[in-house]
Amino acid sequence: MRRFLIAAALIAAPLTALADVPCGGSFSKFVQGLRTEAIAAGIAPNTAKAFFAGVKQDPAVLRADRKQGVFQIPFVDFSRRLISNDRINRGRANGKKYDAIFDRIEKTYGVDRGVLLAFWAFETDYGSFQGDFNTANALVTLAHDCRRPDLFRPQVLAAVELFAQGGFDPKSTTGxxxxxxxxxxxxxRDILENGVDGDGDGQVSLKTSAPDALMSGGKMLHHLGWRAGEPWLDEVSVPQDFDWSLTGLDVQKSTAEWRALGVTARNGDLANGLTASLLLPQGRGGPAFIAYPNFRVYFDWNQSFTYVMTAAYFATRLQGAKVFDAGxxxxxxxxxxxxxxxxxxQSRGYDVGDIDGILGAKTRTAVRRxxxxxxxxxxxxPTPALLGKL
Known part of the structure; x- marks a missing residue:
C-alpha cells in the first residue's frame, strides 16, 4: 500500500485536467505510443520492443483500484485490525535481527527503525506477501486508464529504464x-532514485534482500524530507474544555504553546522546540495525538489519513510507546x-474529492467548517447528528 496506491480514491483529477497525458483508446496503440516515448527518452529500440512485447491489460488491477473500502474503517478499529501482538513481536525481533542495518539507516538517513519496521509490516507483513500482480501489466493498465495517467505513465517509463539496467523483468516481476x-x-521511479545495495552483493534486490529494501526505504524517506533525530507522533491528553477548533493539520503551534493550553504527553513529554498539530482521528471523545513535522512526510508515502495515523502510531509502539487510550x-x-x-x-459547494465514503482530508475540512x-x-x-442537521 505504498503512497500512490491510496491516491486512487483520494486525489483522482478530472479527465479535462489530464488532457495532455495520453490515455484510453486502443490498448495496442496506447502501448505503441509508450514504446515510442521510451525510445525518444533514450531507450534502445530493441530494449523498448522487448519490454512491451508481452504486456497485457489486466482487468483485475482496475477492479482493485476501484475497491478500497477498508479505508472507510475508523482509526481505532483500523489500527486494531492491523496491529497485533504477533506483528509487534515479529517487528521487535526483526529490529534485533537487522540491528546493524537499522544502525546504518539511522546514521546515514536519520530514520528511526520503528518507522521502517511499521511500513515493512503493513506493506508486506515483513516480506511474506509482496503481491502477485504482474508489475508491467499493472503499470501499463493504470497508465492506460484515464483516472490517473499522469501518475502511472512516468512509472511505466521508469520500469523500462530499470529493465534496460537489468533490474526488472517485465515477464516475471510481480508486486x-x-x-x-x-x-x-x-x-x-522510487527504485531508480533511491534504490540502495544494502547487503553489498552489487545488486538492488528489494524482493529478496531485507537490507536492500530497508536501506532503500530509509533513503526514500530522507529524500522526502524526514528530519533526523526528531519524533513524528506522541499520544496526548487534552482538557475537556479545550477549544477544539485548534485541532487538525491546518493548525500548527509550538510545543510550548500546546503545553500552555493544557496538552500533555501520555508517555514522557512533548518534544521541545518543534511545531506540531493536534490530531483527533475520531473526534474529541477518542484518542488524541500531537503530530510533529516528520508526520507530514508519511503523506508522501501514502495519502490515506487513517493509514498514516496507524503506521505512525505503530512505529511509536515498536519503540516502546503504550497502547493508546481509545476513549x-x-x-x-x-x-x-x-x-x-x-x-x-458537495451540494453546499465544498470540494470533498470523490464521493467514496472515505473520511479524507477534504471531507474533514468541510466537516469542520x-x-x-x-x-x-x-x-x-462527522456524526449522525451532523448528518441530520445537514
Whole structure:
C-alpha cells in the first residue's frame, strides 16, 4: 500500500485536467505510443520492443483500484485490525535481527527503525506477501486508464529504464496491483532514485534482500524530507474544555504553546522546540495525538489519513510507546452515510474529492467548517447528528 496506491480514491483529477497525458483508446496503440516515448527518452529500440512485447491489460488491477473500502474503517478499529501482538513481536525481533542495518539507516538517513519496521509490516507483513500482480501489466493498465495517467505513465517509463539496467523483468516481476515492488513496496521511479545495495552483493534486490529494501526505504524517506533525530507522533491528553477548533493539520503551534493550553504527553513529554498539530482521528471523545513535522512526510508515502495515523502510531509502539487510550468517541458514519454526507457537503459547494465514503482530508475540512457554522464542537469528526442537521 505504498503512497500512490491510496491516491486512487483520494486525489483522482478530472479527465479535462489530464488532457495532455495520453490515455484510453486502443490498448495496442496506447502501448505503441509508450514504446515510442521510451525510445525518444533514450531507450534502445530493441530494449523498448522487448519490454512491451508481452504486456497485457489486466482487468483485475482496475477492479482493485476501484475497491478500497477498508479505508472507510475508523482509526481505532483500523489500527486494531492491523496491529497485533504477533506483528509487534515479529517487528521487535526483526529490529534485533537487522540491528546493524537499522544502525546504518539511522546514521546515514536519520530514520528511526520503528518507522521502517511499521511500513515493512503493513506493506508486506515483513516480506511474506509482496503481491502477485504482474508489475508491467499493472503499470501499463493504470497508465492506460484515464483516472490517473499522469501518475502511472512516468512509472511505466521508469520500469523500462530499470529493465534496460537489468533490474526488472517485465515477464516475471510481480508486486502490488498499483505497481509497487518489494518488501516495502516501492514504485519503479522510487527504485531508480533511491534504490540502495544494502547487503553489498552489487545488486538492488528489494524482493529478496531485507537490507536492500530497508536501506532503500530509509533513503526514500530522507529524500522526502524526514528530519533526523526528531519524533513524528506522541499520544496526548487534552482538557475537556479545550477549544477544539485548534485541532487538525491546518493548525500548527509550538510545543510550548500546546503545553500552555493544557496538552500533555501520555508517555514522557512533548518534544521541545518543534511545531506540531493536534490530531483527533475520531473526534474529541477518542484518542488524541500531537503530530510533529516528520508526520507530514508519511503523506508522501501514502495519502490515506487513517493509514498514516496507524503506521505512525505503530512505529511509536515498536519503540516502546503504550497502547493508546481509545476513549469513548461518538459513533461515526457508516460507508453509505459517509457518502450521503459527502454528497450534502458537495451540494453546499465544498470540494470533498470523490464521493467514496472515505473520511479524507477534504471531507474533514468541510466537516469542520459546517460544525463551526452549526455551533457544534469543531473536531472534524462527522456524526449522525451532523448528518441530520445537514
Amino acid at each position: 502490488a496491483w498499483a505497481g509497487e515492488i518489494g518488501m516495502v513496496q516501492m514504485l519503479p 469513548n468517541p461518538e459513533p461515526g458514519l457508516e460507508g453509505g452515510q459517509m457518502k450521503q454526507l459527502q454528497t450534502k457537503l 459546517e460544525q463551526a457554522r452549526l455551533g457544534l464542537a469543531v473536531d472534524g469528526w
